[in-house]
Amino acid sequence: MYNFITFLITFLVVVTITNSSRVLELSDKFSEVRKEGGHWLVMFYAPWCGHCKRLEPIWGHVAQALYRTNIRVGRIDCTRFSGLAKEFSVGGFPTIKFIKGNEEYTFYGDRTKEDIVNFAVRMSGPPVQDITRADSLNTIKSNNNVFFMYVGPREGPLWDAYYAGATKLQPHGFFYAASSEIASQHADIDELPAVFVYKESLHYFYPVESNTAEIDPEYLNSTLHDWLNEERFETFPKVTRGNINEILQTKKYLVLAVVEENKLQQIPIEMLEFRDMVESVIRKKRDKYHKNFQFGWVGSPELANSIAMTVLPLPYLLVLNSTTNHHHIPEDEPGQLTADAIDLFLEQIYNQSVPAYGGNSLPVRMYRTYFEARTSLGDMWRGNPVLTTVLFGLPLGFLSLILYSMCCQDILDAEDDETEPLLQHEKKE
Numbered sequence: 001m002y003n004f005i006t007f008l009i010t011f012l013v014v015v016t017i018t019n020s021s022r023v024l025e026l027s028d029k030f031s032e033v034r035k036e037g038g039h040w041l042v043m044f045y046a047p048w049c050g051h052c053k054r055l056e057p058i059w060g061h062v063a064q065a066l067y068r069t070n071i072r073v074g075r076i077d078c079t080r081f082s083g084l085a086k087e088f089s090v091g092g093f094p095t096i097k098f099i100k101g102n103e104e105y106t107f108y109g110d111r112t113k114e115d116i117v118n119f120a121v122r123m124s125g126p127p128v129q130d131i132t133r134a135d136s137l138n139t140i141k142s143n144n145n146v147f148f149m150y151v152g153p154r155e156g157p158l159w160d161a162y163y164a165g166a167t168k169l170q171p172h173g174f175f176y177a178a179s180s181e182i183a184s185q186h187a188d189i190d191e192l193p194a195v196f197v198y199k200e201s202l203h204y205f206y207p208v209e210s211n212t213a214e215i216d217p218e219y220l221n222s223t224l225h226d227w228l229n230e231e232r233f234e235t236f237p238k239v240t241r242g243n244i245n246e247i248l249q250t251k252k253y254l255v256l257a258v259v260e261e262n263k264l265q266q267i268p269i270e271m272l273e274f275r276d277m278v279e280s281v282i283r284k285k286r287d288k289y290h291k292n293f294q295f296g297w298v299g300s301p302e303l304a305n306s307i308a309m310t311v312l313p314l315p316y317l318l319v320l321n322s323t324t325n326h327h328h329i330p331e332d333e334p335g336q337l338t339a340d341a342i343d344l345f346l347e348q349i350y351n352q353s354v355p356a357y358g359g360n361s362l363p364v365r366m367y368r369t370y371f372e373a374r375t376s377l378g379d380m381w382r383g384n385p386v387l388t389t390v391l392f393g394l395p396l397g398f399l400s401l402i403l404y405s406m407c408c409q410d411i412l413d414a415e416d417d418e419t420e421p422l423l424q425h426e427k428k429e
Helices: 002-014 030-036 050-065 082-087 113-124 134-143 157-172 217-231 244-250 269-284 301-308 339-350 362-383 385-428
Strands: 039-045 071-077 095-100 103-106 129-131 146-151 175-178 194-199 202-205 253-258 293-298 316-321 326-328
Touching: 030 082, 039 050, 039 113, 050 071, 050 113, 071 113, 095 113, 103 157, 113 157, 129 134, 134 175, 146 157, 146 217, 157 175, 157 217, 194 217, 217 244, 244 253, 244 293, 253 269, 253 301, 253 339, 269 293, 269 339, 293 301, 301 316, 301 362, 316 339
Parallel strands: 039 071, 129 175, 146 175, 253 293
Antiparallel strands: 039 095, 095 103, 146 194, 194 202, 253 316, 316 326
16 A cells, blocks of 8 residues: 555656646656556657657547556656656657566557557557457457467467467567367368468468478568568558558568559549559469568558669559669550560569669668758758748858858968068068
8 A cells, every 4th residue: 555655745746737738747856756556658759759759649649549558658858857757768759669667678560559559559468469259350350451370279389389479579560369169150271270360351360280290480480471471461551651661561562553642541432443453463473472462552662763773753663672772664655564464574584684773782771861960951951941931041141151261360360470470571671
């Protein structure tokens, strides 16, 4: 009882509710409070950070959505409490972490309410959640486009490998376990134990060998983890700056249909038709391409331009090698591409018979940095030329004055040295 009262008093001192929202403003006492237990979803921010300001209203909705759960949502001003930023290894703003006791997990997905809430819900439970009722599985299907399921007894090499994989990938996906009686009401299961992924109303099974008990556990752990990692994305997801690094972890070729969304997330008809045509390739030939190619689409051309290091026409097709960062572009004009032409192009990529561009060499990285800086500066100029002039004009002006004063000082010193002997000579005469 005494410990509970002490924790409650400390909690009231440490946090305050900001602007009648559900977000708790944390102080440097949070280092001690976290040790008392509980689940925390924390945003580390800086008041001057533009990305933090854009995330602020979303963060309020996240706190509201998690209000009646055991997850407390807070934020920490890292300009005031720099020690906390150092303690939690915060390298940029905003950084989102789920904290429970001494464990902490960083969120790397898109900064949307749905993705952040799902991340927090996953991390607040065990790596593998047990399904005990058939109707619970119906609810899970309605709420998640992708999740994994283990069916069978909770023992043996496959269960151990599944649990280990779920523990590693818990921040990125939902993992469940159910009895054969419950699972068989939703999927046709021939042999037990079994592992499958539910993806877009379909079930895809991990290929379990009949002599699972005789398989080397390390080999099983490795192959099952790779399969889980490859299958945790939708067949044709939207690729953004927030999730592209995670998608590249599949180590596949990333096939991108590049289009442009407006502010209402609407796509022009001709670009929509192009995107649907690219999607049809993987939908119709999944068995052929799924192992080595991850398909997706980009609604922000700036992301694709950064990969290609040039301004691409729209719509466009871009293929990125996730292991080498080389990219491939078709020779045909985008308007002339067909499903058959894309099929041939992907075969040539897999056979390494088409040119590759980019990569990870130092000159390429330097040029990509230059290209992104030039593009960002151009966007700033088009958006607000006056502000851009002030931001870059004033520093350049001050630098010019400093350089000018340094040069002039050298000239004046030189003139003094030249006139001094002359004055001495005149005195002697």
